[in-house]
Amino acid sequence: MPFNRPSIEGAELTYLRQAVEGGHSSAKGPFARRVAELLREHIGASDVLLTTSCTAALELAGMLLDLQPGDTVIVPSFTFVTTALAFAREGARLVFADIEPETLGLDPSHVAELLDDRVRAVVPVHYAGIGCQMDELLRVVEGYDRVSLIEDNAHGLFGSYRGKPLGAFGRFSTLSFHETKNFVCGEGGALVLNHGGDVERAHVLFDKGTNRRAFLNGQVDKYTWTDTGSSFGMADLLAAYLLGQLEARDTILAKRRAVFERYRSNLEPHAGADFEIMRVPQGRGPAYHMFYVLLPDRELRDRALRGLNQEGILATFHYVPLHAAPKAQAFMATPTACPVTEAISGRLLRLPFFNGIEADVIDRVCDTFLGCTRA
Ligand SMILES: Cc1ncc(COP(=O)(O)O)c(C=O)c1O
Structure with missing residues (x-):
């Protein structure tokens, strides 16, 4: 996948x-x-x-x-x-x-x-x-x-x-x-x-x-x-x-919205201590670009990533904090602390997300993910 x-x-x-x-x-x-x-x-x-x-x-x-x-x-x-x-x-x-x-x-x-x-x-x-x-x-x-x-x-x-x-x-x-x-x-x-x-x-x-x-x-x-x-x-x-x-934006957005909603409805009932799902605050019209979850810490996130990848499901992490990157020092005006960035970067996991992903595949991804969070 x-x-x-x-x-x-x-x-x-x-x-x-x-x-x-x-x-x-x-x-x-x-x-x-x-x-x-x-x-x-x-x-x-x-x-x-x-x-x-x-x-x-x-x-x-x-x-x-x-x-x-x-x-x-x-x-x-x-x-x-x-x-x-x-x-x-x-x-x-x-x-x-x-x-x-x-x-x-x-x-x-x-x-x-x-x-x-x-x-x-x-x-x-x-x-x-x-x-x-x-x-x-x-x-x-x-x-x-x-x-x-x-x-x-x-x-x-x-x-x-x-x-x-x-x-x-x-x-x-x-x-x-x-x-x-x-x-x-x-x-x-x-x-x-x-x-x-x-x-x-x-x-x-x-x-x-x-x-x-x-x-x-x-x-x-x-x-x-x-x-x-x-x-x-x-x-x-x-x-x-x-x-x-x-x-074809209406078609594309409708497909992506359906993917988003299926992830949300599958995972929301299980969210809590083991993981959180991404939030859409009041007043936001989402563009349905991705679906991410937040695990409690880096170790559990990496374990879930490995578990999904072992089942042939390509879930991924995302941005690595820029302020701590090797080249950042050269361009930085002044050092700053970004603790939320550091924590989120280690906890975030993105699930497969594209226009043509089928509902039963999303269900399998969710079942596998839930299995990884309980293992
Ligand atoms: C937030 C953000 N800005 C800029 C870019 C760069 O986009 P491009 O590959 O079109 O240059 C990306 C790429 O993924 C991105 O995620």
């Missing part, structure tokens, strides 16, 4: 063929425009740029901050490496913040302690597609005019917080379409621009530091190198595949 298995859910292959035959297979093609418009409309954004990955989108956001020596960025320690690395490589010193235990999102009270005049960005991750405590995070950054909120929404597309789409809160938000995510195209991502004032410059950086867009819009008579930038754009072949996935 694999942990993840991507599946075709709609017109992906038809669109891919059209993209090949249509002649525009590079970035900013007709399919990229349709995907960007679908995402822009859902999030209510000013613009959306399709990138080669979520990492690339985070890097582009980092470039748009124009970081100066001494600037810092607050990131969770409990996240993927590039949530942090994208800003470090743009010159920021990193400040690692802890998560709170309810959603495993950035802890607003720790962020409040860490904020000072050097901070240029705070980067919440909506872990597992469950929104962070956004009201509290917005409140703690209020009054810090130099601080931009950047949502790493790699897990949370189509999730919501108090009725507002995840990804609509920050100045920027980022998405991932990597094969392990809910909507896939192999490798891919997007940068969501929620402030109209960023749109023009974001296109310049996206277009390899040139004013190509102004040229194509007839605003200048030739295009030239005007700023920093890089080659960020998603090939239209991938955007075509992705459009097929996104147009």
Whole structure:
């Protein structure tokens, strides 16, 4: 039983063929425009740029901050490496913040302690597609005019917080379409621009530091190198595949919701001293990215992982605390304590989760897991 298995859910292959035959297979093609418009409309954004990955989108956001020596960025320690690395490589010193235990999102009270005049960005991750405590995070950054909120929404597309789409809160938000995510195209991502004032410059950086867009819009008579930038754009072949996935979003979300609910209804009656199941607090619309459980400690978690793996079930752990990683020292502004991150990292176990996983397979996974927790 694999942990993840991507599946075709709609017109992906038809669109891919059209993209090949249509002649525009590079970035900013007709399919990229349709995907960007679908995402822009859902999030209510000013613009959306399709990138080669979520990492690339985070890097582009980092470039748009124009970081100066001494600037810092607050990131969770409990996240993927590039949530942090994208800003470090743009010159920021990193400040690692802890998560709170309810959603495993950035802890607003720790962020409040860490904020000072050097901070240029705070980067919440909506872990597992469950929104962070956004009201509290917005409140703690209020009054810090130099601080931009950047949502790493790699897990949370189509999730919501108090009725507002995840990804609509920050100045920027980022998405991932990597094969392990809910909507896939192999490798891919997007940068969501929620402030109209960023749109023009974001296109310049996206277009390899040139004013190509102004040229194509007839605003200048030739295009030239005007700023920093890089080659960020998603090939239209991938955007075509992705459009097929996104147009099938109702089907995909319904399937994933059914998987989530089956895990929940199978495991909830047994939760207690042996394990906890993930929580969905009031006011959160889940994106159904994964289902995780928390064992009492690392030893019991590792025993359950081994037990599942021995039965051919690929359950996995997740993030290893970044603040304790070998390279963290080199990028850190100041050491911080992240005890919740350390505890959760050793206790968390993710169960196989993908669109096509059958109900009887979920039942077998749950029975095997329950056996491992009792052994
Ligand atoms: C929270 C988070 N941010 C960013 C990324 C990077 O995404 P990508 O592989 O699209 O660069 C990941 C990848 O798993 C992730 O989990």
